[in-house]
Amino acid sequence: MDRSGVQISVQDLTHSYSSRGPVTFDKVNLESKPGEVLAIIGRSGCGKSTLLHIMAGLLAPTAGSIRLNNVEVKEPSPKWVMMFQAPHLFPWMQVSQNVGIGLKFANFAEDKIRERVEKTIKLVDLEEYAESNVQDLSGGQQQRVALARSLVMEPEMLLLDEPFSALDAFTRASLQKDVRSIAKSMGINLVIVTHSIDEAVLMADRAVIMAGSPGKIKEEIMVELPEERTAQDPEVQKIRGHLMETFRQASTATH
């Protein structure tokens, strides 16, 4: 698939769960260029997950807009797919059925579904589990199925809401690397919400720090690192330290 991603434009986005309730975040502005991996870092409660839900069309903003290549996001669509902290697979289905369910909703022909599902399951290294019930898989494998379920739709944007936080360190590291690599090869924009600085450094091209109540974007930092990155690399450590300090200052300044 020869694609280069989409221009993401978040303009003056504001959200409040009720008209009299507290404002979750206020006038958030954000741009992300085609094919970029953007990490949104923040403490719990700063509104980053809510922001992601709005970007997925699962929640409506109180004000402002989100556009992908100038097309406004108003409702959920398989073009902007979200992966959650838990995989939320359908436990009565096998791996291949879970992966292909979005294509079934889109009324794809059976042979086309089979072809795309096989290709995507191979991409996430789950070929031998294609006919297994998803309840028989480990946590990491289930997240790979959730990833495959998203990728099979060939989305323009993939939104990740702390999808690796419940996994062990080895599985997390493996998935972080694979997800970035797959997104880059498929030309998909990635937007990752995380509270882990390490994850942001290992996966992102750019990181924004969200802090305060209501949440606001406080800082933006370029993560200019090679494609092959490990936590032990000196360059990775340097950026990690810079990000950590910036995050600490941004969080302190709001209190």
Place this chain on the structure above:
Amino acid sequence: MAAEIGTAQRSSVAVDLIVMVLRRVLFSAVGLGILFALWWFGGWLLESNPATMSFADFGPFPTIDAVPYMVQSGTLLDASLASGYRLGIGLLLAIATGIPIGILMGRSNVFRKLSNTPFQFLRMVSPLSWEPIAVIAMPTWDQAIIFLISMAAVWPVAFATAAGLAKLDRAWFKVARNLGASWWDILKEIILPAIAFDVMTGIRLALGVAWIVIVPAEFLGITSGLGYTIQDSRENLMYADLAVTILAIGIIGFLMDGICQALIKRFSWHRN
């Protein structure tokens, strides 16, 4: 060597399985044997007492003697088919009504709050209390009986369906919407498969209730069915035929429940 070990392991598993099945069969056989013994004892007590001697045909041996006639004359088959027809239609109506009601109760807070008290009230009304209304409202006796069966069976189906919906992971709907599912997709691909186990459990309960209701319901002005056969046997003092009919009711009910259990197992995706 590895092949020999594999064969030995497979043989051991097969032996364990046979022992388990035999154990189950043995326990069931002993249990039924105890029941038969109690039945025989009851029959002996009836026969021993001059005041109750005329009811001695309730005992097991007169009953067994009456079985060939009841089978060969077609009495049992005709009665079973007539009751089966009414049960089947009544149950289908209960399922067709109960599942949508259950889905509404599960999906709509407003509907659940509005309907909970009236439904709980209606559920506690003995199904046979509706008999006078059924007889007035329905044009035929058959339809009156089917109405009673539906009134008995709808509540287990509705409440089990609602309970199944309450257990659904809300995130599944979020995922489905995100992947572009329509409301029909969500119903067909998410809700129905997810609640199939609970619905089947409700249907099993409904079947049990309906099977209990059908016999007294068939005491109404009809001339077919297992309930009618019991009443007819009683009125003609044919107690052995009555006991055979009771046996048939038990066996048919047991088999239907077994089918339900197999279906529940088939639809169950739960691992715990």
